[in-house]
Amino acid sequence: MANGQLSAVLQYPDVGVDPAPSILPLTVSGLSFEAAGRRLLDTVSFVLEAGTLLVVLGPNGAGKSLLLRLCDGLLTPTAGALDWNGRSPAEARPHRAMVFQRPVLLRRSAAANIAYALGVRGVARHERKIRVAEALARTGLMHLADQPARVLSGGEQQRLALARAWALQPQALFLDEPTANLDPAATRSIEQLIRLIRNAGTTIMMTTHNLGQARRLAREVLFLHQGRLLEQTPATEFFAQPRCREAAAFLRGDLVL
Numbered sequence: 001m002a003n004g005q006l007s008a009v010l011q012y013p014d015v016g017v018d019p020a021p022s023i024l025p026l027t028v029s030g031l032s033f034e035a036a037g038r039r040l041l042d043t044v045s046f047v048l049e050a051g052t053l054l055v056v057l058g059p060n061g062a063g064k065s066l067l068l069r070l071c072d073g074l075l076t077p078t079a080g081a082l083d084w085n086g087r088s089p090a091e092a093r094p095h096r097a098m099v100f101q102r103p104v105l106l107r108r109s110a111a112a113n114i115a116y117a118l119g120v121r122g123v124a125r126h127e128r129k130i131r132v133a134e135a136l137a138r139t140g141l142m143h144l145a146d147q148p149a150r151v152l153s154g155g156e157q158q159r160l161a162l163a164r165a166w167a168l169q170p171q172a173l174f175l176d177e178p179t180a181n182l183d184p185a186a187t188r189s190i191e192q193l194i195r196l197i198r199n200a201g202t203t204i205m206m207t208t209h210n211l212g213q214a215r216r217l218a219r220e221v222l223f224l225h226q227g228r229l230l231e232q233t234p235a236t237e238f239f240a241q242p243r244c245r246e247a248a249a250f251l252r253g254d255l256v257l
Contacts, residue, residue, distance in 0.1 A: 023084040023092040023171050024050035024203055031070060031080035033063075041066055043080070044229045046222060048172070053198050054205045055214045055235070057247075058224035059256045064207040067224065068174045071205065072098045094121060097170040101177040103161030105149040110141055113149045114164045121168055135167035139193055155186025162193050166202070173197065175206035179213065191217060211251070215239055223247045225256060 026048040033041040041063045048054055048071075056064045069075045071082065073089045084092035106113050111132050118128045136142045139159045144152060149160055158178060165173055178194065179187040187210075194217060198204050208214055214221065218235035223242070230244045242248045250256050 020095060020171075021085075022050060023087055023095045024048065025085060026071065026092075026172065027083040028071065029081045029083070031067075031082070032078045033066060033070060033075065034078045039078075040227050041070070041077075042227045044224075044227075045080075046229060046232045048203065048205055050171075050203050051198075051201075052203055052219045053194075053217055054203075054220045054222060055218035056205065056207045056222045056224060057211075057214060057250070059250060060209075061226075062224040063227040064224055065176050067222075068098065068176050068205065068207060072096060072174045074098070092172075095170060096172040096174070097165040097168050098174040099158075099161045099165050099176070099178060101180045103157055105157060105160065108149060109146050110149050110152065110160050110163075111136060111145040113160060114167050117164045118167060131167045131169075135163040138166070138196065139163040140189075153186070155182050155189060158182065158186070158190055159193060162190070162197065166197055166200075170202055172203045172205070175204060177207055177209065179208070179210065187213070223250070225250075 028047070029045050031041060031044040032039060044067065056067060058064055066075070070077050073093060082089050106116060108116065114132045114135050115128050118131055123131065133142070136145050139162060141156065141159055141163060144156065149157065152160060162178070175194070179190045182190065191213065194204065194206070215235070221233055221235050221238040222229060223231045223233075223238070223244070223246070225246045230246055231238070231242065233243060238247070239251065242251060246256050
């Protein structure tokens, strides 16, 4: 791409700024989920405010990833409701996105993976080219545009998954363990990208097992234990003085049963 073309691409309005009416806040009320006769998530209620970066913490099996899938509409709750600022989950669907711990990538080039997602969302062909180039440039992947997505490194694949989600201009973005199994350099790159996406106007809710990462990124923390929400606290307060003994034990590194 010539310098003039790249300059024009980077003048395109910030991804994450959606002209549609806001779907936030997301109000989650009494959310529960059962499978095989077990209640895996139990009457969880909280509010995801616009502009925040909410990190979900808790021991293994607490229901963190399950909660994200329910919020994104990938699973149907057994009970409870999700209110997207007066809109149903189906109505809010075009304005949210999710990135998984192991991104699902098509057997296509990096650029084509982004273009395909935009096509599914009904973005016009001429606009797709602009958004693809912008997403690749902003995530440092322009030089890999024509490379097959599945031969990229783990860190590059995760950046591509984030680029693809960001190109959709989501108001809300769900990230499930976005740096799991990545080395420190790749983790730092992903964290920088997450900050860029939030600063561009996208609200983020993510899970992580990395307490250092949670301290670096979170504005708010949800703490889950055995499928129950024990606290929703500003991040600075949570790490300084958690309100429940289970969270305090978790932060000490104790086994929380």
